[in-house]
Amino acid sequence: MTTSGSRWQRPAFAGLSGLLAGYAALAVAELIAAMVRPEAGPIAAVGGAAIDRTPAPVKDWAIRTFGEDDKVVLQLGIVAVLGLLALVLGLVALRHRRLGAAGVLVFGVVGAVAATSRPDSDSLTDGLPSLAGALAGAAVLHWLIGRLVPRGAAQPPVAAQEPGWDRRGFLLSAAVTAVASTGAGAVGRALGGTRTRDAVASRAAVVLPRPASPAAPVPRRAQVRVPGVSPFVTPNKDFYRVDTALVVPRVDAARWRLRVHGEGVGRPLTLTFQDLLERDLVERDITLACVSNEVGGPYVGNARWIGVRLADVLAEAGVRPPSEGGPADQLVARSVDGMTLGTPVEDLMDGRDALLAVGMNGEPLPFDHGFPVRMVVPGLYGYVSACKWVEDIELTTFDAYDPYWVKRKWARRAPVKTQSRIDTPKPFARPKAGTVMVAGVAWAQHRGIDRVEVRVDDGPWQPAGLAAEDTADTWRQWYFPWQATPGGHTLTVRATDRTGQVQTEKRTRTVPDGASGRHSVVVNVD
Ligand SMILES: Nc1nc2c(c(=O)[nH]1)N[C@H]1C(S)=C(S)[C@@H](COP(=O)(O)O)O[C@H]1N2
Ligand SMILES: [Mo]
Numbered sequence: 001m002t003t004s005g006s007r008w009q010r011p012a013f014a015g016l017s018g019l020l021a022g023y024a025a026l027a028v029a030e031l032i033a034a035m036v037r038p039e040a041g042p043i044a045a046v047g048g049a050a051i052d053r054t055p056a057p058v059k060d061w062a063i064r065t066f067g068e069d070d071k072v073v074l075q076l077g078i079v080a081v082l083g084l085l086a087l088v089l090g091l092v093a094l095r096h097r098r099l100g101a102a103g104v105l106v107f108g109v110v111g112a113v114a115a116t117s118r119p120d121s122d123s124l125t126d127g128l129p130s131l132a133g134a135l136a137g138a139a140v141l142h143w144l145i146g147r148l149v150p151r152g153a154a155q156p157p158v159a160a161q162e163p164g165w166d167r168r169g170f171l172l173s174a175a176v177t178a179v180a181s182t183g184a185g186a187v188g189r190a191l192g193g194t195r196t197r198d199a200v201a202s203r204a205a206v207v208l209p210r211p212a213s214p215a216a217p218v219p220r221r222a223q224v225r226v227p228g229v230s231p232f233v234t235p236n237k238d239f240y241r242v243d244t245a246l247v248v249p250r251v252d253a254a255r256w257r258l259r260v261h262g263e264g265v266g267r268p269l270t271l272t273f274q275d276l277l278e279r280d281l282v283e284r285d286i287t288l289a290c291v292s293n294e295v296g297g298p299y300v301g302n303a304r305w306i307g308v309r310l311a312d313v314l315a316e317a318g319v320r321p322p323s324e325g326g327p328a329d330q331l332v333a334r335s336v337d338g339m340t341l342g343t344p345v346e347d348l349m350d351g352r353d354a355l356l357a358v359g360m361n362g363e364p365l366p367f368d369h370g371f372p373v374r375m376v377v378p379g380l381y382g383y384v385s386a387c388k389w390v391e392d393i394e395l396t397t398f399d400a401y402d403p404y405w406v407k408r409k410w411a412r413r414a415p416v417k418t419q420s421r422i423d424t425p426k427p428f429a430r431p432k433a434g435t436v437m438v439a440g441v442a443w444a445q446h447r448g449i450d451r452v453e454v455r456v457d458d459g460p461w462q463p464a465g466l467a468a469e470d471t472a473d474t475w476r477q478w479y480f481p482w483q484a485t486p487g488g489h490t491l492t493v494r495a496t497d498r499t500g501q502v503q504t505e506k507r508t509r510t511v512p513d514g515a516s517g518r519h520s521v522v523v524n525v526d
Helices: 003-036 042-053 056-095 097-117 124-148 167-204 273-278 310-316
Strands: 257-262 269-272 282-289 300-309 330-335 340-344 355-360 374-376 390-396 419-424 434-443 449-456 476-484 487-497 520-525
Touching (some): 003 042, 003 056, 003 097, 003 167, 042 056, 042 124, 056 124, 124 167, 269 273, 269 310, 273 355, 282 355, 300 310, 310 355, 434 449, 434 487
Parallel strands (some): 257 390
Antiparallel strands (some): 300 355, 330 390, 449 487, 487 520
8 A cells, every 4th residue: 555545545534434424314314205205305305495596597597508407407416516515524524523423414404494495395394304314424424434533542543554443344334334325215215116106007097088179180281391390299208398396296196186265266176186087178289388488499389288178167166257356366376396376367267278287199298297287378478377286276366476486586477479480490500502491480379370471681571481370379380492592691580470469579588578589590501
C-alpha cells in the first residue's frame, strides 16, 4: 500500500460511510413509505415540494430544456445532491461523530416537512418515512464511523497501518449495511408492487362499453398524405404528458370514487367507476393543448375519448350554471395526487362535450393520462380543465378559491389561443429547389379553423390547402406546395378561426395564459 493510499484511506472510508448512511436512509424511508403512502417517500416528497415551489419561468425552462424527461432529471439531481451531502457528512463525522449523525437527522426533518406540506398530504404520518430513514441513516453513520475511530482514542490514528482501528471490521460492517439496505429497498419495492399490481389488474379488466353516442368516423381527408405531418390521431404512446406527478398515480378502479359536492349542489353524488360505465357514454374527438406549449411546440395532441358528459352529471347533482342563477361559477377538480384545476361552470354546461373520460383511443386511459378517470374539455387549456386521476369535484366560485396553477401566477381563465404549427420541413432542413410540401396542423378548439396561410420571407400571405375538418374541437391539418428557390428562406404560418380571429403576430410568453405569436421555420434550399 502506498503512503498516500493509507493517508487517504480513512477519509475515503468516512466518505463511503456517509454514502452508505444515505443509502440506508433512503432504503428504510422507501420501505416505510411503501407501507404509509408511496408518494410520501423522501425523493418523491422533496421532488414534489421542489416542483410546487419552482417559479413558473424556471418550470417552463425545465419543460423546454428537458421535455418530458424533466422529472427524471429532477430525481437524478436530488440523488446527486443527496450523495454529495452524504459524502460531506461522512467526512464531518470522522472528526465529529455526533455532528455527522445529527446532520443526517436534519435531512430527515427536511424530508418530513416536504412530505407533509405537499398538497396531497392530509396526515402527519407522511413525515414518517423520512424521519425513520434519517434515524436509520444516523445510526448507520455513527456505527460505521465508530469502526474508523477506535473507542477511547484521544487522537484518531493517522494511517491505516497504525493499530487502533480494524480495516477488515469496517469493511465487513460496510458490506452488512449495503446488503441490509438493498434488502430493505427490495422489500419496499415489493410492497409498493402489490398496490401497483391491483391497479394494473383493474385496468386490464376494464371493458369499455359501446358508446351510446359514437363519434362519426374521422373523415378520410382529415389526414393529408405528406410525410412529416403529425398524424391526425395522436397514438397514446406519443401523446404529450404534462403533470407534476413524480410518481404516476396507479389507482385501483375498483376502489376509485368520485365525489361531486359544493355550492349549489342540491344532490351531492358519489360515483364508482362502474356507475360511470353504466351511464350513457359518448365518444368524441378532442384536441388537448398545454398552456406551456411554446409557439411551434409539441404539447398538443388529438385523441378519441370515451366518457360521460360532465354536464349531465352536474345537472343530476342539481347544479345550475351561473347564467341560470347557479351560485357556483368555478368547478374545482382535485386529483388523487392533490392537484387542483379550476374550470368555469358556464363553459362546462354550455353544450360543449366536456367529458369525464374513461377511454382514450379505444383503450382505458393509460396511467400516464389519468386512469381511471380524467376530465377533458374542448377549448380550454389542460391546466384549467383536464384533471387526470380526478377524485373530487367541488362547485365553488373564482372569488373563493385559487387552484394550484393560479396560485402560481397563471391565469384563472384560459381558453385555447388560435395557433398553427409547421411540422415539415423541419428547421434548418435542406430541401431541393422545386416543389416542397410545407405542412402542419392548426387548432382553435371549439371555434374551429377557417383558414391557414403561409408566407415565404416577407412575401404576401398565401392560402394553404386545408384537410377536411373532423370537428370544431379538433385540430386541422394544412399543406402548402411551395415553389422553393435556392437560398435561405423563412416560412411563417398563421391561422384564422371561425370567429374571424386571425392568429396574432404579437409574441407573448406562455405565462400567464398561453403563448401567442406565429411559428416560423428557416430552411436552406439547395
Ligand atoms: N392530476 C393532474 N392533472 C393534470 C395535470 C397535473 O399536473 N396533475 N396537468 C394538467 C395539464 S397542465 C395538462 S396540459 C394536461 C395534460 O394531459 P396529458 O398529460 O394527458 O397530455 O393535464 C392536466 N391535468
Ligand atoms: Mo398544461
